[in-house]
Structures are given as structure tokens and as C-alpha cells.
Amino acid sequence: xxxxTQTQQGFVPVEALEKPWRFDLFRRWPxxxxxxxxxxxxxxxxxxxxxxxxxxLIAGLFGTPVGSSNIIIMYVWxxxxxxLIAVMMPFGSRIWCTMCPLPFFGDWLQRGAVIKVRSGKxxxxxxxxxxxxxxxPKKLSNIWLQNFGFLLLxxxxxxxxxxxxxxxxxxxxxxxxxxxxxxxxxxxTFCNYVCPISGxxxxxxxxxxxxLRSTDKDECLKCTTKSCIRGSEDGWACPWNxxxxxxxxxxxxxxxxxxxxxxxxxxxxxxxxxxxxxxxVIRGYDEVWKASIMLVLAFSYSVVLLGPYGQLKxxxxxxxVGNWGGFGLYAAGQALLALVVFPGLYYLSIRLAKWYAxxxxxxxxxxxxxxxxxxxxxxxxxxxxxxxxLIMVNGSYIISVxxxxxxxxxxxxGTAHFPWTPFWPEWVPFIQVPILLAGFYYGVRGIxxxxxxxxxDPVQLHRSLVPPxxxxxxxxxxxxxxxxx
Amino acid sequence: xxxxxxxxxxxxxxRGIQIEARNAKVYDTFAQLFQGYDDSVTAIFxxxxxxxxxxxxxxxxxxxxxxxxxxxxxxxxxxxxEAPDLEDAEALIFDSMTLEQALEVGLKAELMARExxxxxxxxxxDPDLQKLYQELGEFEEDHVRRLEEKLAExxxxxxxxxx
Ligand code: SF4
Ligand code: SF4
Ligand code: SF4
Numbered sequence: 001x002x003x004x005t006q007t008q009q010g011f012v013p014v015e016a017l018e019k020p021w022r023f024d025l026f027r028r029w030p031x032x033x034x035x036x037x038x039x040x041x042x043x044x045x046x047x048x049x050x051x052x053x054x055x056x057l058i059a060g061l062f063g064t065p066v067g068s069s070n071i072i073i074m075y076v077w078x079x080x081x082x083x084l085i086a087v088m089m090p091f092g093s094r095i096w097c098t099m100c101p102l103p104f105f106g107d108w109l110q111r112g113a114v115i116k117v118r119s120g121k122x123x124x125x126x127x128x129x130x131x132x133x134x135x136x137p138k139k140l141s142n143i144w145l146q147n148f149g150f151l152l153l154x155x156x157x158x159x160x161x162x163x164x165x166x167x168x169x170x171x172x173x174x175x176x177x178x179x180x181x182x183x184x185x186x187x188x189t190f191c192n193y194v195c196p197i198s199g200x201x202x203x204x205x206x207x208x209x210x211x212l213r214s215t216d217k218d219e220c221l222k223c224t225t226k227s228c229i230r231g232s233e234d235g236w237a238c239p240w241n242x243x244x245x246x247x248x249x250x251x252x253x254x255x256x257x258x259x260x261x262x263x264x265x266x267x268x269x270x271x272x273x274x275x276x277x278x279x280x281v282i283r284g285y286d287e288v289w290k291a292s293i294m295l296v297l298a299f300s301y302s303v304v305l306l307g308p309y310g311q312l313k314x315x316x317x318x319x320x321v322g323n324w325g326g327f328g329l330y331a332a333g334q335a336l337l338a339l340v341v342f343p344g345l346y347y348l349s350i351r352l353a354k355w356y357a358x359x360x361x362x363x364x365x366x367x368x369x370x371x372x373x374x375x376x377x378x379x380x381x382x383x384x385x386x387x388x389x390l391i392m393v394n395g396s397y398i399i400s401v402x403x404x405x406x407x408x409x410x411x412x413x414g415t416a417h418f419p420w421t422p423f424w425p426e427w428v429p430f431i432q433v434p435i436l437l438a439g440f441y442y443g444v445r446g447i448x449x450x451x452x453x454x455x456x457d458p459v460q461l462h463r464s465l466v467p468p469x470x471x472x473x474x475x476x477x478x479x480x481x482x483x484x485x
Numbered sequence: 486x487x488x489x490x491x492x493x494x495x496x497x498x499x500r501g502i503q504i505e506a507r508n509a510k511v512y513d514t515f516a517q518l519f520q521g522y523d524d525s526v527t528a529i530f531x532x533x534x535x536x537x538x539x540x541x542x543x544x545x546x547x548x549x550x551x552x553x554x555x556x557x558x559x560x561x562x563x564x565x566x567e568a569p570d571l572e573d574a575e576a577l578i579f580d581s582m583t584l585e586q587a588l589e590v591g592l593k594a595e596l597m598a599r600e601x602x603x604x605x606x607x608x609x610x611d612p613d614l615q616k617l618y619q620e621l622g623e624f625e626e627d628h629v630r631r632l633e634e635k636l637a638e639x640x641x642x643x644x645x646x647x648x
Contacts, residue, residue, distance in 0.1 A: 123520040124577075135521050141580040186521075192578055221568040222561060224510035229577070230518055246574040284579070 020278055022271040024215070032270070036257045039115050045099035053101040053171075055405070060168035064407025067162040071405035074397050077161045082391040085204075086384045090275060093208035094201050097254035102174050103191055106182025107239070117236055117261075124186070125237035126230045131183040136193060142286040146199030147293055151338060153196050154297050155331045159319045188239040191254060199290050204380040205250035206373075207276040207442070212253055212260070212268065213244070219267045220245030228259035228268065235262025244268055249279035251287075276377040276442040280450050282369050289343060291375035295475065296338035298382040302482045304330075306389065346372065349467040357463035362454050370450045371468050374443035378472055381439030382479050385432040392428055396421040429484040436483070440476040444469050493614045498548045501621060502555060503562040505541035508594065509534045511569055515590070522577070525584040533569075533591045540624065567598035567625075585639050592632040599625035 026033040035041055060072035067073040088096050108114055112130050120128025159166045178190035191198050214220050214228075228244035231237030235258040238244070242252050244259050260268045282288060303309060304316045315326030350368045353359070359367065396418060401407075403416035410416065447465060455461040512534035519526045545555050569590050576582040602622035609615050 124518050124522075133521075135580070138580045141578065218565050221565045221570050222507070222563070224507055224514060224561065226511075226514050226518065230514065241577040243571055243574040243577070246571055248574060252575055252578050283575075 020274050022211070022273040022278075024269050024271055026269040033260070036270070037261050039117070039261065042098055042256055043115060046101065046104060049099045050101040050104055057168050057171065059406050060164040062406060063164060065164060066407055067164060068394075068397050069401060069404070069407035070164040071401050072164045072167050073161060074401040076167060078390055078394055079398050082387050085380070085387050089201070089204045089380060090207060090384075091209050092255075093205040093210045093212075093250045094253065094255045095210070096201065097191065097198075098256060102171070102195070103178045103182065103188060105175060106179040106190065107188075109179065110182040110187075111236065117231070117233060119233045124230065126225075126227065126232050127237050129186075132185070134185050136185050136189050140193055142284060143193070143199050143202065143290060144286045145194055146196055147286060147290050149194065149196035150199050151293055151297075151335060154301075155334060156318070157301075158317045162319045187237065187241055188254065192240060192252065200294050202251040203287060203290050203294065203376055205253075206279040207377050207380055208250055209272055209275050211250055211271050211273055211278065212255060212257070213247055213271060214263075214267050215269045216267055217245070219265050223265060223267075225264060227262040227264055231258070232262040232264065235259065237262075249281060251279070276446060277449070280373045280446050282372045282376070284369070288346075288369060288372040288375075289339065291372055291379055292342045292346065293338040294379040295375055295382060296334065296342050298379065298386050299478065299482070300334050300337070302386050302479065306386075307482055345471060346375070346468070349471040352467035353464045356466060357455070357460045359455075359460065359464060367454070367464070370454065371447045371464075373446045373450055374468055374472050377442035377446060378439040378475060381435050381442070382475075385435040385439075385479065385483060388431050388435070389425070389428045393422040393425055394420075395423060432483040433480060436476050436479050440472055443472050491613070493611060494617050495548075495552050497614060497617055497621075498544060498552075499556070499558075500562060500564065502541055502544045502548060503558050504564065504567055504598075505537045505544060506558075507562055508567060508569060509537035509541065512537060512591075515569075515571070515587075518577070519582060519587075522580060523582060523584065526582050526587045529584055529587045529591075533587075536628070540628075543624075566601045567594045569594035585636060588632055588636050588639070592629065592636065595625050595628045595632060599629055 026036075056072040056075060059070055063070045063072070084096055110129050110131050112118060112128075118128040119126060122129040122133050153160065153170065156166075160170060161167075174195070177194065181190045181194065182188070223245065225232065226243065226245065227235070229238045229242065238259055239256055240252050240254045242259075244263070247253065282291070304313055311326075312330065314321045315323060315330040318324070318327040347368060350364060350371060353371070354362075354364060354367060397420065399415050400418040403413045403418075404410045405412075444465070447468060448461075451461045451464055455464060512530045516527050516530035516534060519530065548555050571582075571590060572586070572593075573581065576586070599622055602618045602625060606615050606618035606622055609618065
């Protein structure tokens with residue numbers, strides 16, 4: 001039986017969603033709001049990052065080709081990755097995007113300014129933008145490009161994480177494409193539709209304990225300017241094209257804080273909230289497939305890097321072994337698993353749920369999309385669990401490479417000869433298991449909440465949860481087997 | 486008609502005028518926001534802005550006939566009655582705003598307004614004010630009907646958050 005707030009196709013209005021507690025950081029610490037409202041705020045974070053990034057690229061170009069001795073590999077693919085996935089994503093949403101150097105040059109050329117705002121009438125906005133300011137094709141207005149881009153990068157990850165020059169080329173291409181797109185299309189087209197990192201940032205930002213939201217929705221209703229999205233003389237139009245007045249999930253808010261500056265009603269605040277309990281609505285197949293790709297990649301990396309399958313390791317390791325036939329098999333298998341097999345299993349679980357719970361008032365599509373939320377916390381926590389041994393076992397390379405960033409035999413801080421030392425490797429499984437169990441718990445809890453909005457009959461609700469929960473349990477057990485043997 | 490009743494009618498009319506003016510601005514903003522996307526969406530928001538201005542003009546005429554010149558409001562109206570708003574924060578990202586959804590934005594606001602005026606008409610005992618609320622309710626009823634007709638012409642289907 002459908003609930004009162006549900007229309008024929010299972011649409012649940014934003015206002016009707018049950019909200020957990022949240023804590024208003026701007027109200028608690030007004031200095032934080034003052035800081036964020038400063039025009040230069042984002043650049044305090046971004047410019048040092050840009051400088052570091054530039055140094056990494058130099059190291060990648062001119063430093064040693066040995067990955068474990070080059071700072072670009074150790075800092076980007078071990079330290080940055082771990083901090084991004086295990087700290088920034090769960091606690092800071094898309095805070096990485098606040099300081100990301102990749103779109104900097106595009107923004108600069110598009111705005112004709114680094115810090116100041118320019119009022120004007122570029123279509124859709126209250127700001128003056130340079131470039132062609134075209135509309136991105138409607139058919140590509142989704143995250144499919146990001147999905148395929150990330151899968152492609154991940155498939156060639158062995159090259160990426162061992163050959164510094166490959167990282168330089170990939171980042172170089174990303175900067176050029178981001179800049180080119182900013183000159184042709186509106187706002188952050190690269191971030192919205194192309195950046196391969198963005199896809200998983202958007203998905204996993206749903207779980208984050210941080211959100212930027214309007215404080216009073218009624219104020220937004222009465223607001224005639226909608227400056228948060230259109231910009232004003234105090235802030236640029238939302239680079240991500242998000243309307244703060246109705247924003248209800250973190251996915252596409254890049255935390256640039258322009259809206260905080262441009263809202264004339266001082267109606268936007270930063271909130272702390274519980275983990276993985278607020279944004280539970282998956283809205284498109286592209287997002288479901290993103291969740292599947294991420295989960296399968298976590299599985300595939302775990303099998304290749306942590307598992308005992310030497311043959312598979314050789315196939316995946318195209319950079320050193322060079323077995324292109326084996327690599328083709330590995331790449332095709334991985335793609336098949338991510339794009340067909342796992343989504344197929346999930347679809348099956350939804351069909352079973354519909355049959356077992358005798359659901360005829362919620363379409364298969366709606367249930368398929370809505371219950372896919374369970375893959376979000378599970379995926380993030382599986383990635384965190386996978387990344388734990390990376391930092392604990394290989395983290396010591398970071399210490400040595402800091403003193404000798406180019407692998408030229410320098411010893412800047414006296415740590416260049418710090419030996420490879422795994423940190424408490426015996427503890428790794430004891431850390432991984434609770435993380436995986438937390439993923440399972442939050443996944444089930446999430447779909448239970450979604451289900452409560454769809455079904456008012458508790459028997460129907462619980463029956464509808466059984467098949468997807470069984471699938472999620474299976475996923476958890478497979479990861480456990482991989483991690484603890 | 487007592488003085489207080491006259492004052493109530495005056496302030497209700499004035500509030501109606503202000504709300505129509507505010508809503509016209511909101512529709513103008515939406516029309517500008519969707520510039521360069523679906524032209525039919527921009528056009529319908531412009532049309533709704535014009536209609537709101539027309540409602541405002543009608544109410545102003547009534548106000549002038551009874552109370553003289555319409556005062557310039559000191560601030561935007563506080564009420565959220567009939568305030569139109571986008572349903573989807575990500576409509577521009579996914580380029581998903583359709584003509585039907587734009588019409589629904591207007592319809593939702595008009596339905597809210599109609600409900601409000603009808604409720605007030607039922608609640609209030611002052612006959613003069615009650616009559617005004619009834620008239621305002623009929624006014625909105627007319628807009629609701631027009632928007633529903635337009636939606637029906639487009640073969641409108643119920644909305645879903647799914648893309
Ligand atoms: S979406 Fe990608 S390019 Fe854009 S800010 Fe985020 S990480 Fe950087
Ligand atoms: S500008 Fe401020 S008040 Fe207006 S819609 Fe945006 S967040 Fe709400
Ligand atoms: S809603 Fe837009 S302007 Fe506001 S922080 Fe997010 S991306 Fe920036």
C-alpha cells in the first residue's frame with residue numbers, strides 16, 4: 001500500500017522526507033561564515049594546492065620513472081586517494097572540489113577574474129562570463145561519460161599508479177579539457193559531466209556528515225532573485241547549476257560557497273549531520289551504474305592487489321608484464337562485471353522483491369532506483385576498507401619520498417632513507433571487518449528508510465527488503481573473504 | 486461596513502497586489518534562469534509572469550476604485566501563499582525541465598492560493614472581507630483551470646523524481 005505522500009510513480013516530495021538532526025556550524029561559529037563569505041576564501045585553499053600540484057607534475061615529468069620513488073605517485077595515488085576516500089568524502093562531502101586545481105584555469109578564463117565578481121547578463125545568470133557560454137547537449141547531461149571515463153582510467157590503473165609520466169599525461173589532459181570546455185560551455189561543464197573523479201565524488205558525497213543547505217525553505221519560496229543559482233554582484237552564479245532553494249542531496253554541490261556569498265537573505269548554512277542517513281534518493285540509471293562500477297572496481301582491485309591470484313595480477317599489470325591478451329581478458333571481465341553482471345544481479349533482487357512483497361503500486365524502475373542507495377554506503381566503506389592496507393603497508397614510502405621527491409638522491413628532511421616499513425599490518429583485517437560491516441549496516445538502514453516512504457504496510461516493507469539485503473550481505477561476505485582470507 | 490472591516494479589505498487587497506507583483510518577479514527570474522535551454526520553458530515562465538502582472542493590475546484597479554492610489558510597498562510580502570518555486574534543485578544540471586513541469590510550478594502555486602482564499606472565506610465572519618476572499622478564490626480557480634487545460638493539452642503525466 002502506498003503512503004499518503006506518494007503519487008502514482010512513487011514521487012516523494014522533498015518536504016515530506018524524514019530528516020535526521022543537523023547542527024548549524026555557521027550559527028555556532030559565526031567566524032566560519034565570515035571566513036567562507038570572503039571572496040578569497042576558496043583561493044586560500046586552492047592556490048597552495050595548485051602550487052603543490054604543479055610541483056607534482058614537474059616531479060612526474062623530470063623525476064625518476066620509478067613510481068615508488070616519485071612524489072606524484074606516492075602523494076597522489078596513496079596519500080591523496082586515502083585522504084579523499086577515507087576522510088574528505090565521509091566527513092567533508094565534496095570539499096576536495098573546493099580546492100581542486102583542475103578547473104582553475106577554466107574558471108579564470110571564463111570569469112576573467114580569479115577572485116572578484118563581475119555583474120552582467122550572461123544567459124541564465126546575473127554575471128558576466130567570457131567564452132561561448134553554450135548549453136551542454138541534453139543527451140550528455142548526465143554522468144554516463146564520467147562512468148565510462150572512470151572505468152577506463154581504472155582499467156589502466158596499473159599504468160597510472162606505477163608510471164609517473166602517465167599520471168602527468170592524464171592530469172594534463174584533464175586540465176586542457178576542463179579549460180577548453182569552460183571556454184565553450186556554461187559554468188563547470190567539465191565538473192558536472194566529464195570529470196571522471198566527479199562521478200564517485202557525487203555518489204559518495206551523499207553519505208557525508210557535512211551539507212550546505214538553505215536554512216529556511218520558506219525564505220527561498222519568497223525569494224525573487226534566486227541569486228544562489230543566478231549569482232549577484234557578491235557571488236558568481238552556481239558553477240554547478242544547483243538551485244539551493246530546493247537542494248536536498250550533496251551529489252552535485254561542489255562546495256565552492258559562491259551561493260553563501262550571493263544569497264541576499266543570508267539563508268545558507270553549513271550543517272553537520274549523521275553519516276549516511278540524509279541523502280538517500282538515487283535519481284537516475286547513470287547513478288545506479290556508477291554505484292555498481294565503484295563496487296565492482298573495489299572488488300576487482302582487492303582481488304588483483306590483495307588476493308592470491310598471480311595470473312590475474314600479471315594480466316592486470318600491463319605496465320610491467322605487457323601481456324595484452326591477458327590484459328584484454330581482465331579489462332573485458334571487469335567491464336562485464338561492472339556494467340552487466342552486477343547490475344543484473346541487483347535487478348534480479350528487485351524483481352524478487354516485487355514478487356515476494358506483492359508490490360504492484362511501485363514500478364520496477366522506481367524500486368530499482370530507490371533501493372540502489374544501499375550500494376552507496378557499502379561501496380564507500382568497501383573502498384575505505386580496501387584503502388586501509390594501502391596506506392598501512394605502503395605509507396612509509398610517503399615518508400622517504402617527501403625528502404627525495406624526484407628520486408634524484410636528495411635528502412631534504414633527512415627521511416630519504418626511511419626504510420619500507422608496514423605499519424601494524426597484523427591489525428589490517430581487524431580494521432577492515434568493522435568497516436565492511438558498517439557499510440552493510442548503513443546500506444540496509446538506508447533502504448529501510450527508503451522503503452518506509454514507499455510502503456506503509458510493514459509486512460510488505462520488510463518483504464521488499466529481503467532480496468536486496470541478501471544481495472548486500474553476499475557482497476559483504478565476498479569482501480570479507482577477500483580481506484581476511 | 487465598519488472601519489475595521491474596511492481596513493481588513495484594504496490590507497487584503499494590498500497584500501494580493503504585492504503577492505502578484507512578487508510572483509511576477511519570480512517567474513521572470515525563472516524565465517531568465519532557463520534562457521538557452523528549452524525555449525518553450527522560458528516562454529511559459531514569461532507568459533506566467535505576464536499573467537501575474539495582469540492579475541496585479543486587475544487588483545490595483547479594484548483597490549483604486551475603493552481606496553484611492555495604491556501605496557508603494559515598503560518591503561516584499563512575508564507570506565508564502567502562491568509563491569511559485571522549482572521542484573527540482575538539479576533541473577538545470579540534467580536539463581530536465583519540461584514545459585509540463587514549468588506549468589506544474591504555476592499550477593501548484595495557484596492551487597495553494599485557491600485553497601488559502603477559500604479557507605479564509607470559510608473562516609471569516611465579516612461579510613465584506615468574506616466576499617473579497619471568495620472573489621480572490623474564484624480568481625485563482627480560473628487560473629487553475631487555465632493551467633490544467635494547458636497541461637491536459639500537453640498530455641500531462643504525473644511527475645517522478647526519477648530521470
Ligand atoms: S569535479 Fe573533478 S575537476 Fe571538478 S572540482 Fe571536483 S574533482 Fe576537480
Ligand atoms: S538566494 Fe538565498 S533565499 Fe534566495 S533562493 Fe537562494 S538560498 Fe534561498
Ligand atoms: S550550491 Fe553551487 S554555489 Fe553553492 S556551494 Fe554548491 S556548487 Fe557552490
